[in-house]
Amino acid sequence: MPASFNPTRRLLVKGIAAVCLLSATRVGFAAPAQMVAVRVWPSSTYTRVTLESNTALTYKQYMLTNPKRLVIDIDDLNLNATFRNISTLVKTDDPYIKLIRVGQFDAKTVRLVIELKQDIKPNLFTLKPISEFKNRLVIDLYPAQNNTGDDDPLLALLNEFNKGQLDDNEPPVTTTIQKDKNKIIVVLDPGHGGEDPGAIGYYKTREKDVVLQIARRLRDLLKKEKNIAVHMTRNEDVFLPLIVRVEKARALRADLFISIHADAFIKRSVRGSSVFALSTKGASSSAANYLAQTQNEADEIGGVSRSGDHYLDHTILDLVQTITKSNSLILGNAILSKMKNVSTLHNSRVEKAGFAVLKAPDVPSVLVETAFISNLNEEKKLKTATFQNQMAKAIFEGIKEYIKLRKK
Numbered sequence: 001m002p003a004s005f006n007p008t009r010r011l012l013v014k015g016i017a018a019v020c021l022l023s024a025t026r027v028g029f030a031a032p033a034q035m036v037a038v039r040v041w042p043s044s045t046y047t048r049v050t051l052e053s054n055t056a057l058t059y060k061q062y063m064l065t066n067p068k069r070l071v072i073d074i075d076d077l078n079l080n081a082t083f084r085n086i087s088t089l090v091k092t093d094d095p096y097i098k099l100i101r102v103g104q105f106d107a108k109t110v111r112l113v114i115e116l117k118q119d120i121k122p123n124l125f126t127l128k129p130i131s132e133f134k135n136r137l138v139i140d141l142y143p144a145q146n147n148t149g150d151d152d153p154l155l156a157l158l159n160e161f162n163k164g165q166l167d168d169n170e171p172p173v174t175t176t177i178q179k180d181k182n183k184i185i186v187v188l189d190p191g192h193g194g195e196d197p198g199a200i201g202y203y204k205t206r207e208k209d210v211v212l213q214i215a216r217r218l219r220d221l222l223k224k225e226k227n228i229a230v231h232m233t234r235n236e237d238v239f240l241p242l243i244v245r246v247e248k249a250r251a252l253r254a255d256l257f258i259s260i261h262a263d264a265f266i267k268r269s270v271r272g273s274s275v276f277a278l279s280t281k282g283a284s285s286s287a288a289n290y291l292a293q294t295q296n297e298a299d300e301i302g303g304v305s306r307s308g309d310h311y312l313d314h315t316i317l318d319l320v321q322t323i324t325k326s327n328s329l330i331l332g333n334a335i336l337s338k339m340k341n342v343s344t345l346h347n348s349r350v351e352k353a354g355f356a357v358l359k360a361p362d363v364p365s366v367l368v369e370t371a372f373i374s375n376l377n378e379e380k381k382l383k384t385a386t387f388q389n390q391m392a393k394a395i396f397e398g399i400k401e402y403i404k405l406r407k408k
């Protein structure tokens with residue numbers, strides 16, 4: 001993943017580790033934990049606070065009222081400037097957080113107080129180091145009630161996910177909305193988001209930002225079509241687990257699902273657009289295999305509270321209907337045939353690999369790699385409205401072609 005493309009941060013982190021080792025040796029016992037970064041990710045669905053530290057944190061949590069607040073006591077932590085800065089990261093339009101305070105509670109305990117704007121359900125969990133990230137304590141704040149009042153099943157799915165109910169071997173009975181039979185439901189899935197930046201280019205362009213921009217342009221084109229209803233898995237800078245993206249498409253009874261990416265490859269010379277469909281029997285090339293592996297790490301990078309939700313890897317795959325697979329290939333080929341007019345193709349055929357985000361058993365799904373953000377020229381192009389519009393238009397034309405060709 002982005003590690004190899006961000007040498008500065010890696011060096012910095014190594015430097016911090018070396019300093020800590022030194023002080024621990026000198027004093028003769030383990031030094032208190034240090035915060036190395038803090039982040040706040042507000043979104044309409046949930047707000048996430050991430051505390052990243054050099055060693056794993058131990059903590060206790062309490063909910064208090066008057067005013068409503070979540071209190072987290074962290075043991076054996078040095079209250080440094082990085083952590084104190086957290087109070088400045090809260091945005092006034094955060095739906096859940098009014099303010100955050102941090103202070104030394106007693107000699108060994110640092111207290112974090114999150115004052116709330118509404119009743120919330122907190123979900124706290126820790127993550128071990130992965131990629132460029134050190135130890136993380138993640139604080140997710142979900143609304144106690146679904147007060148959005150819209151048809152979006154996302155919050156219900158996230159709740160089911162947190163309870164472990166999306167983990168079963170049976171296809172989950174998800175919240176479904178009334179389907180308009182006259183419309184073709186298209187779900188667009190901008191890859192990554194929030195805590196997971198996706199790949200990062202040489203000029204620091206983040207995959208999560210450019211793919212959201214391309215998806216919005218594509219959504220605007222699809223909205224003008226009378227026979228199409230378009231939804232997005234995310235329309236904000238929010239992290240969503242892979243299985244929640246898949247389940248959202250299923251809950252919306254999608255007719256097709258398109259995941260949009262702009263990943264990095266180990267060689268900067270690699271460039272061009274490609275389209276991937278699911279394979280349950282290995283990858284069609286080593287590059288396809290590499291991309292599927294790095295994409296499937298998104299849950300560990302973005303951070304989910306439970307691990308091992310591989311329900312899709314076993315029983316469900318046997319249920320994958322032949323028609324879904326062949327429609328996925330028809331969709332992929334239709335998109336490729338339009339993309340070749342505006343971009344170099346990395347591979348002129350639909351590639352196959354075990355992407356977790358393509359595993360809805362009943363929704364034809366493809367993953368589009370618009371370009372490689374690791375290639376300097378393509379990184380520059382990805383930021384331009386011209387290229388973003390060309391990509392959106394090509395995928396749009398591909399979708400229309402697919403609707404004509406698909407098997408029912």
Ligand SMILES: [Zn+2]
Nearest residue numbers: 191198261263
């Ligand atoms: Zn990606």
